[in-house]
Amino acid sequence: MDRLExxxxxxxxxxxxxPELREAVILRDIEELSYQEIGNILRIPDGTVxxxxxxxxxxxxxxxxxxRPFTHGFSA
Known part of the structure; x- marks a missing residue:
């Protein structure tokens, strides 16, 4: 499986x-925002984030x- 796949x-x-889970994951793992920053953006407590x-x-x-057999060593 190549990178694009x-x-x-x-x-x-x-x-x-x-949408709630996707938004939080993207903000943390892709945008690399802190829990506090995400909480401020989404207007939710850090624990909920x-x-x-x-x-x-x-x-x-x-x-x-x-x-899994195709994504072993996955790095986007």
């Missing part, structure tokens, strides 16, 4: 998340697990 797979996985990020990552990992 991996990126497409990641985008598809992100699109399967609820952490919870959404964790749940989003777990759901995304479950989706990507189906493709």
């Amino acid at each position: 991996k990126v497409a797979l990641l985008k598809k996985g992100l699109s399967r998340l609820s 952490k919870s959404r990020i964790n749940r989003g990552r777990v759901e995304l990992a479950k989706y990507l697990q189906k493709y």
